[in-house]
Amino acid sequence: xxxxxxxxxxxxxxxxxxxxxxxxxxxxxxxxxxxxxxxxxxxxxxxxxxxxxxxxxxxxxxxxxxxxxxxxxxxxxxxxxxxxxxxxxxxxxxxxxxxxxxxxxxxxxxxxxxxxxxxxxxxxxxxxxxxxxxxxxxxxxxxxxxxxxxxxxxxxxxxxxxxxxxxxxxxxxxxxxxxxxxxxxxxxxxxxxxxxxxxxxxxxxxxxxxxxxxxxxxxxxxxxxxxxxxxxxxxxxxxxxxxxxxxxxxxxxxx
Amino acid sequence: xxxxxxxxxxxxxxxxxxxxxxxxxxxxxxxxxxxxxxxxxxxxxxxxxxxxxxxxxxxxxxxxxxxxxxxxxxxxx
Amino acid sequence: xxxxxxxxxxxxxxxxxxxxxxxxxxxxxxxxxxxxxxxxxxxxxxxxxxxxxxxxxxxxxxxxxxxxxxxxxxxxxxxxxxxxxxxxxxxxxxxxxxxxxxxxxxxxxxxxxxxxxxxxxxxxxxxxxxxxxxxxxxxxxxxxxxxxxxxxxxxxxxxxxxxxxxxxxxxxxxxxxxxxxxxxxxxxxxxxxxxxxxxxxxxxxxxxxxxxxxxxxxxxxxxxxxxxxxxxxxxxxxxxxxxxxxxxxxxxxxxxxxxxxxxxxxxxxxxxxxxxxxxxxxxxxxxxxxxxxxxxxxxxxxxxxxxxxxxxxxxxxxxxxxxxxxxxxxxxxxxxxxxxxxxxxxxxxxxxxxx
Ligand SMILES: Cc1ncc(C[n+]2csc(CCOP(=O)(O)OP(=O)(O)O)c2C)c(N)n1
Ligand code: SF4
Ligand code: SF4
Ligand code: SF4
Numbered sequence: 001x002x003x004x005x006x007x008x009x010x011x012x013x014x015x016x017x018x019x020x021x022x023x024x025x026x027x028x029x030x031x032x033x034x035x036x037x038x039x040x041x042x043x044x045x046x047x048x049x050x051x052x053x054x055x056x057x058x059x060x061x062x063x064x065x066x067x068x069x070x071x072x073x074x075x076x077x078x079x080x081x082x083x084x085x086x087x088x089x090x091x092x093x094x095x096x097x098x099x100x101x102x103x104x105x106x107x108x109x110x111x112x113x114x115x116x117x118x119x120x121x122x123x124x125x126x127x128x129x130x131x132x133x134x135x136x137x138x139x140x141x142x143x144x145x146x147x148x149x150x151x152x153x154x155x156x157x158x159x160x161x162x163x164x165x166x167x168x169x170x171x172x173x174x175x176x177x178x179x180x181x182x183x184x185x186x187x188x189x190x191x192x193x194x195x196x197x198x199x200x201x202x203x204x205x206x207x208x209x210x211x212x213x214x215x216x217x218x219x220x221x222x223x224x225x226x227x228x229x230x231x232x233x234x235x236x237x238x239x240x241x242x243x244x245x246x247x248x249x250x251x252x253x254x255x
Numbered sequence: 256x257x258x259x260x261x262x263x264x265x266x267x268x269x270x271x272x273x274x275x276x277x278x279x280x281x282x283x284x285x286x287x288x289x290x291x292x293x294x295x296x297x298x299x300x301x302x303x304x305x306x307x308x309x310x311x312x313x314x315x316x317x318x319x320x321x322x323x324x325x326x327x328x329x330x331x332x
Numbered sequence: 333x334x335x336x337x338x339x340x341x342x343x344x345x346x347x348x349x350x351x352x353x354x355x356x357x358x359x360x361x362x363x364x365x366x367x368x369x370x371x372x373x374x375x376x377x378x379x380x381x382x383x384x385x386x387x388x389x390x391x392x393x394x395x396x397x398x399x400x401x402x403x404x405x406x407x408x409x410x411x412x413x414x415x416x417x418x419x420x421x422x423x424x425x426x427x428x429x430x431x432x433x434x435x436x437x438x439x440x441x442x443x444x445x446x447x448x449x450x451x452x453x454x455x456x457x458x459x460x461x462x463x464x465x466x467x468x469x470x471x472x473x474x475x476x477x478x479x480x481x482x483x484x485x486x487x488x489x490x491x492x493x494x495x496x497x498x499x500x501x502x503x504x505x506x507x508x509x510x511x512x513x514x515x516x517x518x519x520x521x522x523x524x525x526x527x528x529x530x531x532x533x534x535x536x537x538x539x540x541x542x543x544x545x546x547x548x549x550x551x552x553x554x555x556x557x558x559x560x561x562x563x564x565x566x567x568x569x570x571x572x573x574x575x576x577x578x579x580x581x582x583x584x585x586x587x588x589x590x591x592x593x594x595x596x597x598x599x600x601x602x603x604x605x606x607x608x609x610x611x612x613x614x615x616x617x618x619x620x621x622x623x624x625x626x627x628x629x630x631x632x633x634x635x636x637x638x639x640x641x642x643x644x645x646x647x648x649x650x651x652x653x654x655x656x657x658x659x660x661x662x663x664x665x666x667x668x669x670x671x672x673x674x675x676x677x678x679x680x681x682x683x684x685x686x687x
Contacts, residue, residue: 007319008305009310009318019264037317046530046532070539071393072419075396075420078392082383082396083397087401106560108389111385175284188320225270227267
């Protein structure tokens, strides 16, 4: 007789069977999986709607087993607002890159956060424009070379990279704002907890929630997938500290 | 006894699992899959401790972790 | 229902509620901010949703997201605000989403002015956004008609799964007129099968305008084109005023401009000059065949288009009449409204009468 076999970890049900178009070793895939695992664990697959951005994750709707809409560049938070206001019973999340959220969509994200819209934002910060071929993003590090900053980001003309989690956590409206990373199993586990917490606040109808996730872009960084993880640790982590910047509970205490 | 199954169809040969496995028992195959990638394989399955780190790291959700009988998890995921 | 004296802007808001559309997203802009003011009070009474957005760009996408629930949604704005929504309009047309937009036009280009104009005709009927698409455009000439067309707009939007725009000028918005609403307010329709309602016992639904495969993208554009052909065949609306077989001249005008032309026509009639009015109500679909039919009548010697612009609808008229009769134009713009006397003078000039 065959022994009992327990599956301890496998592809989450909320991920579709499709093979992603992401480059080998791109950590967009890890973040997708974390979101899908969260959806499974919270049992919300059948009442979740996602909003895909413009960026490498433009086809995110092909990879999740949940209803989806495809936004214009940067406008996902406005779409999520419209949807969630009419369907407060559904769980809504946007999945956005740094060009999408911190550049062209800066207005939408700040105001959605400030209105306290009750959806969850997964913000993927890879310090570059991936899809369009590695141009400078608002999150590109000082001195970082990109196709539009061939000599490295010049902070005298481009300014310093924007720390979105910090910026958003300066808003008064209660929210859950955290930053995580996925370049190491330990941090992936932490990222998962933060993502789960973000969705849990939404399920409790508590507040706006956003998790910024530091991610790699091996292709446009010009590094191998494993070296990219090291690059993230060495360069991005010091500039973008990980942590939980704001919880709705803080706001209650501060009052 | 724990063990992993790598679905070579999903594997893109990025080697992240190879570096992540604390037991260093994953390596890249000499063969390519349908997509043309050298996929990951476990070459010493008996030493697997079922820690799940490979599956947690894999960007393509290509790895499944299984266990026969009693299994202790080292951390919550 | 008894008649009610109401300002155009408020009547438009109430008409939407009549149509079961209780979900409204907007950003303030003169001369139509009263709609938002009215609805911010009225919508909570009917359990509706009102969001004052951070910009018209955001309004456009809030509409996209909200329409994806399958419920009736709308916005109101004025020219510069509508310009900012063009990107979203293109996305919503591409994604086959029903939404209703109201443009209470003011003078442009640029920041322009805040007085009534009809200079957004091109933008509305030819598509201000990118891609192969159209939207249905309806132009009321009275507050009552604004109410009726607003309700119709929601029905057409749902029927064809397309954005529909009600296009008026500042006068329609500010005018106080007695209006009648339907006895029975519609209950918001239940979500349609294409809407995002959660993947329960079915495959996930995706609402999008992205088709990376050119064959799929062409297919979507052809589907849109097919839809516009049906709309052109079935949804043309227009009105004739004092059109008879003795008229020498036919005026083309829409919206409140048409009402001013009616006054001019009445006065000309007293002077013994017979003039008729062709008033397109649907600007897209444009009453092409109907205009041609009127124009080729043997008694018609000359034609005149009157607009509160430097001449936009006239290009469509030219397209319809294919040079059959001499076509003149009279227009004022920038917020100046042609008076009946100015229209009368233009008619006489076009007929070669007087000086
Ligand atoms: C209005 C508009 N402007 C520009 C683009 C082109 N564009 C597509 S993706 C992209 C950048 C995306 O970068 P990011 O958000 O960082 O995501 P990533 O690809 O790195 O995941 C740009 C500029 C567009 N699609 N739409
Ligand atoms: S270009 Fe960069 S961000 Fe995009 S899939 Fe490739 S590695 Fe990932
Ligand atoms: S479960 Fe742990 S020990 Fe087993 S292959 Fe994966 S990483 Fe290595
Ligand atoms: S991490 Fe996943 S995709 Fe990368 S080599 Fe290992 S199994 Fe293949």
